[in-house]
Amino acid sequence: MTVLGIETSCDETSVSIIKDDKLLSNLISSQDFHVKYGGVVPELSSRAHLQMIEPLVKQSLDEAGLKKEELDVVAATAGPGLIGALLVGLNFGKALSYSLNIPFVSVNHIEGHIFSGFLMEDKPEFPYLCLVVSGGHTLLLLVEDDLHIKKLGTTIDDAAGEAFDKVAKMIGLGYPGGPKIQAYADNGNPDAIKFPIAQLKTKYDFSFSGLKTAVLRHIQKEFGDSSKIPEDAKPDLAASFQEAVVKALTNNVKKAIDKYEVEVHSISVVGGVAANQAIRKSISAIAQNRSIKFVVPEFQFCGDNAAMIAYRAQKLYENGIISDLSANAYPSLPKDIFI
């Protein structure tokens, strides 16, 4: 079965083709279309998606060595995300499936991330604990099988990725925050400053707003303001902040493995922030300690990408879940998040 997936929920336009579990193409606008569009990171806009979607679909088919008539299923992200951006991919996908007279599957973006570990050679085993860490989401989930996901915890304020971006700006490290913090943290002492780790009453929830404010207060107290932080103080600040995020994440992961009533067979960390080495390392250590399999997607499947959408669509289709052409975009994560 050959599935073409489209992802346009936020900044990235991405198109991917999967054939019988094998990835044939995964194009991501910011990585593959720089040169063509003058080397500028495309701005946040529906128009940018509109400009890129058709050439990306064509190039994706070329790369896969397929004609569009050889596709079996077309899939697109329906939400959550920016409505204007989502509608571009969703409507393009629906029109393509209609013109080819093949089924259309609409996919929840977060479900795409949750199952992105299956794009790897070594796949997660059900039931598995899944930590979704991205710019917009921080979720701890129990994935029982392809169709059953239980939410254990979520962030009550900022997402982990957002904390990375905002703190990087406070320290004066620039954008994107994640890689900058990581690079500075490599040369710093993670125990130099003790930043607070939120202890929440709700067992598996997260909070990063207090940490962000604590870093700000520390900067104000020690240096006056952000612009006066000496270059040699930055690595310790970055390392200590990163350590607090790692601890907040690992505390809940440990708790869930040790206390939750279901015995998990794997742990998977997914989403853009899963690219962070310190987070990968510490959660992999937890897994190793307990002899549980650890799966983290390779970098191209961590950030927003269409490969995970195509993969998820294939699973939904195999389970008889397809959408019709009235499928609509939705901006927020539905309350009962998953199927």
Next chain:
Amino acid sequence: MKFPLKIVAADETETIDLAKKFSGVLKPGNTVALIGDLGTGKTFFTKNVIAAFGNSEVSSPTFAIVNVYETKFKIYHFDFYRIKKVGELYDIGFDDYLADSDAITFIEWADLFPEILPEHRFEIKINSIDETKREFIIESL
């Protein structure tokens, strides 16, 4: 509640209290512009206004640019922090959200693009006094 209002909230509990009271003056079609540095509690205040309308699961809209909530009223919760130029806002249909007279719109970091704000709005400036103490200046424009 009378505007302009200048009030100091000593801690989170008093901020929650102020948010609850402020929720009472809001009607569908209103826009609330929030202005304050990182860590002053724009999201915290907004979260507690929206909680008063019946949704307690509100998180930061920084990455998503806008979160939509169905409560007693429809809520659009914007954040301009990640926007690089005003054209991006037009492009994601900011006008259409604002024109929705059934919804209440909150905008964090509203001062980044003052030119796009509606003429009639509530404007809330938040200043940090110390770790928990905040000064709120609320105007009805």
